[in-house]
Amino acid sequence: MGRNPRCTxxxxxxxxxxxxxxxxxxxxxxxxxxxxxxxLAKETGLKRCGKSCRLRWMNYLRPDIKRGNxxxxxxxxxxxxxxxxxNRWSLIAGRLPGRTDNEIKNYWNSxxxxxxxxxxxxxxxxxxxxxxxxxxxxxxxxxxxxxxVLASAQQHVDDDQIHETKVPIFLAPTVETxxxxxxxxxxxSSAGSPSTSKEENMSDFILDLSPDDFCKMLDSDFAKLSxxxxxxxxxxxxxxxxxxxxxxxxxxxxxxGQSDQPNNSNMISDFKSLFLDTDDGxxxxxxxxxxxx
DNA sequence: AAGCTAAGCAACCGCACACTG
DNA sequence: TCAGTGTGCGGTTGCTTAGCT
Numbered sequence: 315m316g317r318n319p320r321c322t323x324x325x326x327x328x329x330x331x332x333x334x335x336x337x338x339x340x341x342x343x344x345x346x347x348x349x350x351x352x353x354l355a356k357e358t359g360l361k362r363c364g365k366s367c368r369l370r371w372m373n374y375l376r377p378d379i380k381r382g383n384x385x386x387x388x389x390x391x392x393x394x395x396x397x398x399x400x401n402r403w404s405l406i407a408g409r410l411p412g413r414t415d416n417e418i419k420n421y422w423n424s425x426x427x428x429x430x431x432x433x434x435x436x437x438x439x440x441x442x443x444x445x446x447x448x449x450x451x452x453x454x455x456x457x458x459x460x461x462x463v464l465a466s467a468q469q470h471v472d473d474d475q476i477h478e479t480k481v482p483i484f485l486a487p488t489v490e491t492x493x494x495x496x497x498x499x500x501x502x503s504s505a506g507s508p509s510t511s512k513e514e515n516m517s518d519f520i521l522d523l524s525p526d527d528f529c530k531m532l533d534s535d536f537a538k539l540s541x542x543x544x545x546x547x548x549x550x551x552x553x554x555x556x557x558x559x560x561x562x563x564x565x566x567x568x569x570x571g572q573s574d575q576p577n578n579s580n581m582i583s584d585f586k587s588l589f590l591d592t593d594d595g596x597x598x599x600x601x602x603x604x605x606x607x
Numbered sequence: 608a609a610g611c612t613a614a615g616c617a618a619c620c621g622c623a624c625a626c627t628g
Numbered sequence: 629t630c631a632g633t634g635t636g637c638g639g640t641t642g643c644t645t646a647g648c649t
Contacts, residue, residue, distance in 0.1 A: 328618080328619075329617090329618075329619090329643090330617070330618075330643090331617085331618090349634090349635085350634085351634075351635075352633085352634065352635095364634075364635085365619085365620090365634095365635080365636095366618075366619080368634095368635070368636085369617090369618070369619085370617090370618085372636090373617075373618085374617075374618095401638065401639085402637085402638085403637075403638065404636075404637060404638085415636095415637075415638080416616085416617080416618085416638095417616085419638075419639085420615070420616055420617085421615090421616095423639095423640095424614060424615060424616080425614090425615090
């Protein structure tokens with residue numbers, strides 16, 4: 315796999331790493347730790363640039379790398395996070411222990427991007443569509459039927475939106491509860507395609523967060539969410555970066571004051587469904603622990 | 608069996624940012 | 629303040645291989 319050694323510009327090797335190079339790199343990192351990649355190359359005599367050493371370690375040699383197929387749970391999570399973050403692979407990878415940004419990026423480019431595109435055209439295709447046959451180590455995984463759990467991801471969002479001031483957050487259909495829909499934002503995010511009422515139902519609602527705020531949320535360790543005051547979580551979800559309510563006031567107006575503010579239990583389920591509504595898997599376990607209160 | 612094609616993925620490249628002197 | 633260096637990240641390349649004809 316990969317590239318063969320070829321260019322020796324500046325006396326540095328390029329291309330695929332040999333077993334010996336890997337061993338040298340592993341030994342050095344074990345004794346000296348990560349970092350100082352440029353020094354590593356000099357000290358070990360490896361004819362590799364620092365960047366190459368770092369990349370090899372991060373993407374392949376690290377002991378906590380999880381090899382093998384992307385599970386259904388992981389795939390769903392990747393799609394949701396990509397919906398939220400766009401091509402910010404390192405952030406997405408940070409939510410998937412053992413997975414590298416490069417791996418996720420490759421997986422997306424070779425499979426998920428097409429899958430999400432295929433999901434857009436018609437409601438029928440969404441429900442009836444099965445995964446295309448792809449080459450993976452365990453074909454049973456590849457041939458699993460699409461579960462439609464990503465209905466919330468069926469609203470197309472241009473990557474450009476990531477660069478805008480606010481980050482639109484789509485939650486799963488199950489979380490509509492008493493949240494208000496921001497229809498103008500939804501129509502903007504649907505890339506010009508007229509949304510049907512069904513699609514509007516699918517589209518859920520949008521929380522306006524600044525990218526920074528949302529990244530802070532992602533950077534927190536969800537496995538330790540039990541430590542988080544759920545009221546704080548609630549505030550994160552409904553307040554903008556200035557601390558003012560964004561959606562709820564509008565909701566109250568539109569509904570004639572009938573709607574209540576989302577209660578804590580709703581917020582918990584909403585937040586869980588944002589990341590994974592699966593029956594099993596490591597994250598599910600973590601979430602169950604985190605929200606067991 | 609041979610040639611072609613597309614998928615998968617390791618690795619490279621360029622840019623941006625952080626840190627340091 | 630600024631230049632140099634190190635590191636991280638996203639986009640892209642190109643080799644290998646499985647599947648198809």
